[in-house]
Amino acid sequence: MLAVWVALLLSPLPPSLLARLEWDCSGRRSKEQRRNRHTNYDPMDPARLAFILKLADSFMVCRYANTAGATAWFYDYLLTFQKEYQYIWKKKWGLVKILYLLVRLPCSLVMLLYLMLSFP
Secondary structure, three states, X not given: OHHHHHHHHHOOOOHHHHHHHOOOOOXXXXXXHXXXXXXXXXXXXXXXXXXXXXXXXXXXXXXXXXXXXXXXXXXXXXXXXXXXXXXXXXXXXXXXXXXXXXXXHHHHHHHHHHHHXXXX
16 A cells, blocks of 8 residues: 555646545545446546556566666675685574674565565
């Protein structure tokens, strides 16, 4: 839902579509929208379709940006793996090793799961 409102704020939309998407703070539609809910609805409205296409494009841009970030992270991981092995994996267990693993491994798993789930 947040992405819809961000898209609304960043892109100019026709007033007819904005009127359909306006909600008050309580989450209910305005009186005018309740009164006209069946008369003004057109699922193939060009403004509605343009909005949906613009929203889909913004989601794809987010996916591509996340993939680029994950690629940079993976490249950095490959570059620093030798030093990580030398300073972390070869040492005995201690506070530094535990803290490092608590930061490094969950972030890696979350990024990997996000990439796997975002691209079907």
